[in-house]
Amino acid sequence: MSHPPSAAALPEFAAVLDAAARIAPHARLTPILRDEALDALSGATLYFKAEHLQRGGAFKFRGACNAAWALPDELAARGVLTHSSGNHGAALALAAASRGIAAHVVVPDGAVRTKLALIEAAGAHVHRCAPTLAARETACVELMQTLGTTLIHPYENPQVIAGQGTVALELLHALPDLDALVVPIGGGGLAAGSALSLQALAPRCELVLAEPAGASDAAQSLRSGARVTAFTPHTICDGLRAGIGAPNFALLRAAGAGVITVDDAETRAAMRLLWQHLKQTVEPSSATVLAAVLQQRARFAGHRVGLILSGGNVDLDAIAFCARCGAG
Amino acid sequence: MSHPPSAAALPEFAAVLDAAARIAPHARLTPILRDEALDALSGATLYFKAEHLQRGGAFKFRGACNAAWALPDELAARGVLTHSSGNHGAALALAAASRGIAAHVVVPDGAVRTKLALIEAAGAHVHRCAPTLAARETACVELMQTLGTTLIHPYENPQVIAGQGTVALELLHALPDLDALVVPIGGGGLAAGSALSLQALAPRCELVLAEPAGASDAAQSLRSGARVTAFTPHTICDGLRAGIGAPNFALLRAAGAGVITVDDAETRAAMRLLWQHLKQTVEPSSATVLAAVLQQRARFAGHRVGLILSGGNVDLDAIAFCARCGAG
Numbered sequence: 001m002s003h004p005p006s007a008a009a010l011p012e013f014a015a016v017l018d019a020a021a022r023i024a025p026h027a028r029l030t031p032i033l034r035d036e037a038l039d040a041l042s043g044a045t046l047y048f049k050a051e052h053l054q055r056g057g058a059f060k061f062r063g064a065c066n067a068a069w070a071l072p073d074e075l076a077a078r079g080v081l082t083h084s085s086g087n088h089g090a091a092l093a094l095a096a097a098s099r100g101i102a103a104h105v106v107v108p109d110g111a112v113r114t115k116l117a118l119i120e121a122a123g124a125h126v127h128r129c130a131p132t133l134a135a136r137e138t139a140c141v142e143l144m145q146t147l148g149t150t151l152i153h154p155y156e157n158p159q160v161i162a163g164q165g166t167v168a169l170e171l172l173h174a175l176p177d178l179d180a181l182v183v184p185i186g187g188g189g190l191a192a193g194s195a196l197s198l199q200a201l202a203p204r205c206e207l208v209l210a211e212p213a214g215a216s217d218a219a220q221s222l223r224s225g226a227r228v229t230a231f232t233p234h235t236i237c238d239g240l241r242a243g244i245g246a247p248n249f250a251l252l253r254a255a256g257a258g259v260i261t262v263d264d265a266e267t268r269a270a271m272r273l274l275w276q277h278l279k280q281t282v283e284p285s286s287a288t289v290l291a292a293v294l295q296q297r298a299r300f301a302g303h304r305v306g307l308i309l310s311g312g313n314v315d316l317d318a319i320a321f322c323a324r325c326g327a328g
Numbered sequence: 329m330s331h332p333p334s335a336a337a338l339p340e341f342a343a344v345l346d347a348a349a350r351i352a353p354h355a356r357l358t359p360i361l362r363d364e365a366l367d368a369l370s371g372a373t374l375y376f377k378a379e380h381l382q383r384g385g386a387f388k389f390r391g392a393c394n395a396a397w398a399l400p401d402e403l404a405a406r407g408v409l410t411h412s413s414g415n416h417g418a419a420l421a422l423a424a425a426s427r428g429i430a431a432h433v434v435v436p437d438g439a440v441r442t443k444l445a446l447i448e449a450a451g452a453h454v455h456r457c458a459p460t461l462a463a464r465e466t467a468c469v470e471l472m473q474t475l476g477t478t479l480i481h482p483y484e485n486p487q488v489i490a491g492q493g494t495v496a497l498e499l500l501h502a503l504p505d506l507d508a509l510v511v512p513i514g515g516g517g518l519a520a521g522s523a524l525s526l527q528a529l530a531p532r533c534e535l536v537l538a539e540p541a542g543a544s545d546a547a548q549s550l551r552s553g554a555r556v557t558a559f560t561p562h563t564i565c566d567g568l569r570a571g572i573g574a575p576n577f578a579l580l581r582a583a584g585a586g587v588i589t590v591d592d593a594e595t596r597a598a599m600r601l602l603w604q605h606l607k608q609t610v611e612p613s614s615a616t617v618l619a620a621v622l623q624q625r626a627r628f629a630g631h632r633v634g635l636i637l638s639g640g641n642v643d644l645d646a647i648a649f650c651a652r653c654g655a656g
Contacts, residue, residue: 031359033381037449052607053361121365279380279609279640312607 516576
């Protein structure tokens with residue numbers, strides 16, 4: 001499913017501008033939210049880009065939409081394919097529907113019920129398989145061979161990276177003089193896309209990646225200069241368990257991005273602050289950005305800081321309304 | 329604390345326009361949020377005006393800010409006063425701070441801790457009293473007599489009503505052709521202000537009030553034509569327990585507003601839908617508007633409906649993170 005890094009495969013800023021034009025009829029221009037209480041807590045001026053209010057509940061729609069619409073007609077007619085059972089699966093299903101083409105999503109048994117419901121609601125063809133990497137890859141290869149459908153990788157695909165870059169593009173159009181932009185990192189689609197926009201539009205704005213301590217391969221990779229691929233994630237941030245992709249690593253290394261690792265307790269505390277003060281229901285992956293800023297107050301004090309809230313597809317049964325005791 | 333209805337005391341639409349200009353440097357232009365899943369559930373096209381993202385976490389800041397800034401300098405110098413321990417207390421404290429004048433808030437013992445914290449954080453002078461109406465009125469009269477401070481009633485004050493009318497004003501500027509606007513009703517400040525903007529800008533847009541079945545005095549008052557003042561509220565919507573005010577009743581009666589009463593179970597279900605799909609943390613009072621639309625699907629089917637999310641100051645210990653069993 002992966003591919004080796006190659007200079008030819010790395011998208012450039014022009015691709016982000018193309019993506020912005022391509023997805024404009026379909027994606028939402030998300031609001032930028034402010035809260036004085038969080039400013040006071042952090043000592044900085046915080047601007048939250050609300051991508052959890054994007055279609056499908058996450059920034060993922062941007063990249064998937066760009067990839068689906070960038071396909072030539074004859075390829076597009078055969079549909080698109082992914083084996084992501086998370087936000088990318090639902091995003092690709094919505095993106096395919098916006099173009100009127102088929103989406104195939106290979107879903108391992110045991111996938112999260114709420115995310116599966118989003119995928120089905122968007123009208124995708126769901127193909128179940130055993131919960132192993134081998135089974136998923138076999139199912140994908142079979143679909144590609146029999147249907148001629150195009151695999152859209154959730155974060156290594158260059159059109160996906162370019163599409164995710166439109167989040168920072170919008171934020172920098174509204175706020176050209178940010179001192180720092182804090183972005184969650186899992187596979188690195190959003191992070192690498194943000195790097196492209198930052199380097200082109202705000203080269204003095206620092207790019208800071210927020211990563212769970214229990215899946216800190218990006219921090220290790222960028223520190224050592226060699227991409228870490230063998231690790232077992234252990235974090236509540238289900239959107240950030242993927243390892244950093246090859247093109248993503250190359251782009252982020254070139255951009256000189258820094259990483260702040262946050263533990264799950266910090267993420268939980270930040271998620272609660274976002275619910276209480278910003279009034280936003282976000283998933284744990286989104287809260288890492290505020291956790292990172294609060295962990296390193298001195299570093300951000302007095303600065304204008306953009307933070308990308310990446311997604312809001314949280315399981316309310318587990319978190320918001322207590323399923324254990326019936327309260328709520 | 330109350331006063332009889334009088335034609336002279338009723339604000340007109342010009343006062344809403346004045347309020348908009350007066351509060352513009354201080355209040356937030358709140359976003360309008362959309363969600364396809366909620367559209368599908370309701371069969372209508374829903375536009376949520378996000379006043380829970382207003383400063384202080386509720387629309388209340390608009391009216392309080394207008395009232396605080398409308399005072400002549402010599403009166404303003406003596407400060408403003410209220411006995412609301414809810415969102416109006418915090419809003420008046422913030423409004424007074426924005427003008428650099430004192431705010432006095434009389435708070436009965438036993439007030440909700442989180443709302444009290446907001447009032448104190450905004451720098452108000454808090455005056456505690458026994459939890460009876462007589463004790464609150466005595467405390468207010470003493471402060472008015474000794475300090476010469478001006479009482480700002482939470483919903484009967486004409487400048488407050490005019491300020492709350494700016495919510496619908498903003499919504500109608502963005503969406504001039506709504507078929508209906510659904511607004512929660514407690515004392516009726518937001519509802520009466522909305523009526524002024526609707527009559528002036530969108531006379532064919534229906535004004536629908538959402539009221540808890542456990543505090544349905546507005547429904548009874550508007551149906552009978554006589555204001556009901558004696559009732560004991562019983563609802564989880566802590567922001568909607570007040571009885572409809574005299575000028576509020578007069579304005580809403582003249583506007584021909586209709587009321588939909590919703591029970592607390594409908595409100596809880598709607599609150600959960602807003603958290604899950606719109607990703608917004610709202611308080612129960614806010615959720616009544618969606619509950620009303622979902623209760624009467626046939627009435628709103630195919631229509632463009634504005635809904636005002638009035639506030640987001642919910643106690644997360646009670647609802648989002650379970651204090652009873654420790655989950656979350």
